[in-house]
Amino acid sequence: MSTEFLQATNLIPLSKAKKLKDNFKLKKKDLINPKISVKDVIPDSETFNRSAIDKLLALPGCVGIRIYTGMDDEDKLHSILVGVNDKGEDLIIPSTTASLAGEEGEVVEDAVRCPPNCPPSTNP
Structure with a gap:
């Protein structure tokens, strides 16, 4: 495995995090079968x-x-x-x-x- 993670800061601007979170909330129901989407299969957090x-x-x-x-x-x-x-x-x-x-x-x-x-x- 690469040790690239050792050099990464893993920090991003809050604005980018908000966009990532908002995109996920908009699209998460499309990721799963509609029959189980009401069961909160994928958490927001x-x-x-x-x-x-x-x-x-x-x-x-x-x-x-x-x-x-x-x-x-x-x-x-x-x-x-x-x-x-x-x-x-x-x-x-x-x-x-x-x-x-x-x-x-x-x-x-x-x-x-x-x-x-x-x-x-x-x-x-």
């Missing part, structure tokens, strides 16, 4: 708490965050966040309960979805 993000960034060797897209059993899309190292490899949060549950670690996903829980602001 997802909000994560800082402590979850801090856990990712505190992982040894973490230089960034990668966002995967997942889908639950109700066909709703979810963002899944993992840490990434300077080689582009995923970093997973070690779980204290992993050995009990048979799991290998944790990632960040359990976000507050909009809709139905939308922010009061329209920015960006």
Whole structure:
């Protein structure tokens, strides 16, 4: 994998972010089957708490965050966040309960979805 992400600032003007968001809101229903578009399959946003993000960034060797897209059993899309190292490899949060549950670690996903829980602001 390219390490180009290490040099990227990932910063864009707020005006560009607003245009991207507005374009998405206008076109998102066209992206999915009309039969399921009323089920809020694609969120407008997802909000994560800082402590979850801090856990990712505190992982040894973490230089960034990668966002995967997942889908639950109700066909709703979810963002899944993992840490990434300077080689582009995923970093997973070690779980204290992993050995009990048979799991290998944790990632960040359990976000507050909009809709139905939308922010009061329209920015960006």
